Amino acid sequence: MTESPAHPALWPAPVAPGAVDATVTVPGSKSVTNRGLVLAALSSEPGWLRRPLRSRDTLLMAEALRTMGVGIEETASSSSAGSADAGDRPGGGEAWRIIPAGLHGPAVVDVGNAGTVMRFLPPVAALADGPVRFDGDPRSYERPLGGVIDALRALGARIDDDNRGALPMTVFGSGALEGGAVEIDASSSSQFVSALLLSAPRFNQGVEVRHVGAALPSMPHIRMTVDMLRSVGAQVDTPEAGGEPNVWRVTPGALLGRDLVVEPDLSNAQPFLAAALVTGGRVTIPDWPEHTTQPGDALREIFTTMGGFCELTDQGLTFTGSGRIHGIDVDLSEVGELTPGIAAVAALADSPSTLRGVAHLRLHETDRLAALTKELNELGGDVTETADGLHIRPRPLHGGIFHTYDDHRLATAAAVIGLAVEGVEVENVATTAKTLPDFPALWTDMLSASPGPARRA
Numbered sequence: 001m002t003e004s005p006a007h008p009a010l011w012p013a014p015v016a017p018g019a020v021d022a023t024v025t026v027p028g029s030k031s032v033t034n035r036g037l038v039l040a041a042l043s044s045e046p047g048w049l050r051r052p053l054r055s056r057d058t059l060l061m062a063e064a065l066r067t068m069g070v071g072i073e074e075t076a077s078s079s080s081a082g083s084a085d086a087g088d089r090p091g092g093g094e095a096w097r098i099i100p101a102g103l104h105g106p107a108v109v110d111v112g113n114a115g116t117v118m119r120f121l122p123p124v125a126a127l128a129d130g131p132v133r134f135d136g137d138p139r140s141y142e143r144p145l146g147g148v149i150d151a152l153r154a155l156g157a158r159i160d161d162d163n164r165g166a167l168p169m170t171v172f173g174s175g176a177l178e179g180g181a182v183e184i185d186a187s188s189s190s191q192f193v194s195a196l197l198l199s200a201p202r203f204n205q206g207v208e209v210r211h212v213g214a215a216l217p218s219m220p221h222i223r224m225t226v227d228m229l230r231s232v233g234a235q236v237d238t239p240e241a242g243g244e245p246n247v248w249r250v251t252p253g254a255l256l257g258r259d260l261v262v263e264p265d266l267s268n269a270q271p272f273l274a275a276a277l278v279t280g281g282r283v284t285i286p287d288w289p290e291h292t293t294q295p296g297d298a299l300r301e302i303f304t305t306m307g308g309f310c311e312l313t314d315q316g317l318t319f320t321g322s323g324r325i326h327g328i329d330v331d332l333s334e335v336g337e338l339t340p341g342i343a344a345v346a347a348l349a350d351s352p353s354t355l356r357g358v359a360h361l362r363l364h365e366t367d368r369l370a371a372l373t374k375e376l377n378e379l380g381g382d383v384t385e386t387a388d389g390l391h392i393r394p395r396p397l398h399g400g401i402f403h404t405y406d407d408h409r410l411a412t413a414a415a416v417i418g419l420a421v422e423g424v425e426v427e428n429v430a431t432t433a434k435t436l437p438d439f440p441a442l443w444t445d446m447l448s449a450s451p452g453p454a455r456r457a
């Protein structure tokens, strides 16, 4: 990474020299990789994960499962399963072979600041044969976990969290969990529901999860959980399939070892697609899936509304910016993790935007609504927080330091602003390693592959 000489932790965000015109191969999905790891670890036979994302969040997940006794081996991607060109993807040529084993404690799990690790693994730990200690970054202590803790207790687990409903904590695994029916308020994170469903085939009675409370965010991520469970042989009843609203049921049963090729992370494709929008250029993301549960697929519609068009071909998804950026009024509750990137584009638009339905972002990696408001306003923007989102009135922006609060999506959002605004310096761009370790190189490669004058809005 290029560092600002005055301040080693500042990354001068490159201004686009012209309309971008590039193909960007995006590494695998965090959400798919971490679900794939958990399901493979709980299976009754070995499985493969090809093109896994190798980032802080997924390496923490793999390490945590290893400490509980699961075998996760690095291998060359040689099977004929999946696409033959798996080795062509940067950082994606490797595969993981996952060899399930009895889950053991004592073990210590570092969750970092990974929501998927801190929520998906406590139910796994309840199946271990000894205590599993969970700890993580200071921010992980503040992120909601009480719903998972209470639900696991109701299902038969013993957990010592000093009654804080948060990390750090110890799950005293006893080798099995009774399971059964449980109510949970998952309005602060869909990951509570996903966590209980993912391990439920291994509970004695499976699980019936009933969400009670305000609306559930991030429904595509729950659909991803259900789809992936079914793909390894689990029986899952869902509200969509004619079941009761807000109720999911998983039947107990053995899971199959599968050979899964991880899709590119469509939410991490966002800054690159945004670059096409912001510069009036064109970006192609290879291997964009035709059908997917990833929330990033919504970018096709959102960014088209904001100015441009996209085309899905054998080459991947190509998004072409029109040279104009329009504001948008949009409910992002289903796709909350896209908010920082949409806010960045909205700040450069030709009309105001309202982003709604994302109050729960206050409890993400950082308080994303406060952070976006502060940082965009410090560059001259006019952003106000609402009860559940942001109002963004575009104004001419100027350079300055964009603080990122250990939030990968704040860093990539800042890079998008920097394409159009001279002198944006991104503090701690290395925080992108949470889900996209190659970000600075991918960004500069995209720009250096893109000659020609800018056609900026």
Ligand SMILES: O=C(O)C1=C[C@@H](OP(=O)(O)O)[C@@H](O)[C@H](O)C1
Pocket: 030, 031, 032, 115, 116, 188, 189, 190, 191, 194, 217, 218, 221, 222, 336, 337, 360
């Ligand atoms: O299950 C998942 O993989 C995720 C669910 C969402 O969490 P919330 O429902 O907490 O927003 C999303 O924001 C996060 O990035 C990944």
Ligand SMILES: C=C(OP(=O)(O)O)C(=O)O
Pocket: 113, 114, 115, 116, 337, 364, 365, 409, 435
């Ligand atoms: C909210 C996010 O992450 P986590 O999985 O830590 O919740 C995110 O990646 O935007």
